[in-house]
Amino acid sequence: MAINWFPGHMNSAIREIRKAMRKADLIFEVLDARLPDSSENPLVASLRGDIPCVKILNKQDLADPRITAAWLDYLREKPGVRALGHDRSQAGPVHKLLIEARAVLPKANDPSRTFTAMIVGVPNAGKSTLINSLAGRSIARTANKPAVTRIQQRVKLGGGFALLDTPGILWPKLSPPACGFRLAISGAIPDTAVNYQDLAMYAAQWLAEDYPKALAARYKLAELPPTPQGIIDAIAARRACVRTGGLVDYQKASELLIREIRQGLLGPLSFERPPRRGHEGRAVEDPGERG
Numbered sequence: 005m006a007i008n009w010f011p012g013h014m015n016s017a018i019r020e021i022r023k024a025m026r027k028a029d030l031i032f033e034v035l036d037a038r039l040p041d042s043s044e045n046p047l048v049a050s051l052r053g054d055i056p057c058v059k060i061l062n063k064q065d066l067a068d069p070r071i072t073a074a075w076l077d078y079l080r081e082k083p084g085v086r087a088l089g090h091d092r093s094q095a096g097p098v099h100k101l102l103i104e105a106r107a108v109l110p111k112a113n114d115p116s117r118t119f120t121a122m123i124v125g126v127p128n129a130g131k132s133t134l135i136n137s138l139a140g141r142s143i144a145r146t147a148n149k150p151a152v153t154r155i156q157q158r159v160k161l162g163g164g165f166a167l168l169d170t171p172g173i174l175w176p177k178l179s180p181p182a183c184g185f186r187l188a189i190s191g192a193i194p195d196t197a198v199n200y201q202d203l204a205m206y207a208a209q210w211l212a213e214d215y216p217k218a219l220a221a222r223y224k225l226a227e228l229p230p231t232p233q234g235i236i237d238a239i240a241a242r243r244a245c246v247r248t249g250g251l252v253d254y255q256k257a258s259e260l261l262i263r264e265i266r267q268g269l270l271g272p273l274s275f276e277r278p279p280r281r282g283h284e285g286r287a288v289e290d291p292g293e294r295g
């Protein structure tokens with residue numbers, strides 16, 4: 005079943021973002037490095053017009069570094085786009101992000117100006133954590149669940165910058181369905197709006213195709229069962245997700261698999277790959293190296 009989550013507060017958050025964007029000098033668009041395509045909100049592109057934008061592939065510690073590098077190459081080919089990888093271990097006020105920001109700002113060296121950089125992205129992408137890293141202190145509230153920031157918060161940095169934290173926003177229809185599944189597995193959609201058993205089936209299929217060795221190693225499976233259902237059964241057996249009477253506890257096994265993916269316990273994983281350019285410049289599927 006397709007996943008969608010567009011609660012009322014998001015509509016008002018979008019209205020506020022639209023209003024504040026008129027005064028922004030720069031957008032930091034926080035994408036999840038594991039899913040740079042699915043976490044790219046189409047509303048941001050339509051709202052920002054020609055305001056300079058730096059795309060930040062955040063949580064790169066959880067993503068496959070080879071694929072993140074390929075995404076960065078792919079994004080940098082787009083006209084006017086700057087892109088860089090980031091994760092929360094990189095702290096401090098004098099930061100490569102601000103160097104990137106200056107590079108895209110006209111009049112960046114005008115000492116009389118304070119530039120406002122607006123930070124936007126899907127829920128739980130790490131926007132508030134990024135603000136805290138840039139500020140070098142804990143100003144914005146963060147937590148490992150979606151929709152923590154509910155109102156905009158302006159934070160003044162030294163060096164001519166102010167940052168505007170914003171609530172995470174999604175869009176009304178998450179399509180294709182894989183986009184909704186990837187966002188949900190990443191943690192951008194709250195537990196109450198997802199069915200963990202559906203997520204686990206999707207994840208088992210994806211991991212068997214893209215990361216069979218990591219999957220087999222984590223759950224000590226000598227051989228991977230040929231179906232997603234078989235994989236969940238095998239994980240359940242390994243981790244004692246069994247009810248009295250020997251019935252498989254699918255909910256428990258599904259939650260365990262999704263939680264361990266989110267925590268990076270299967271190793272760094274990328275949920276999607278950039279399209280590769282074919283001879284005529286058309287995007288073709290990148291078979292890449294899998295395993």
Ligand SMILES: Nc1nc2c(ncn2[C@@H]2O[C@H](COP(=O)(O)OP(=O)(O)OP(=O)(O)O)[C@@H](O)[C@H]2O)c(=O)[nH]1
Nearest residue numbers: 091092128129130131132133147148151152153172
């Ligand atoms: N592994 C990892 N986790 C991160 C990183 N950045 C943030 N997080 C974690 O992701 C969770 C969400 O971080 P927040 O900064 O609250 O995310 P947000 O985008 O502000 O979320 P909303 O305000 O709900 O939209 C927290 O548990 C952070 O510690 C990162 O680079 N790597």
Ligand SMILES: [Mg+2]
Nearest residue numbers: 131132152153
């Ligand atoms: Mg936040």
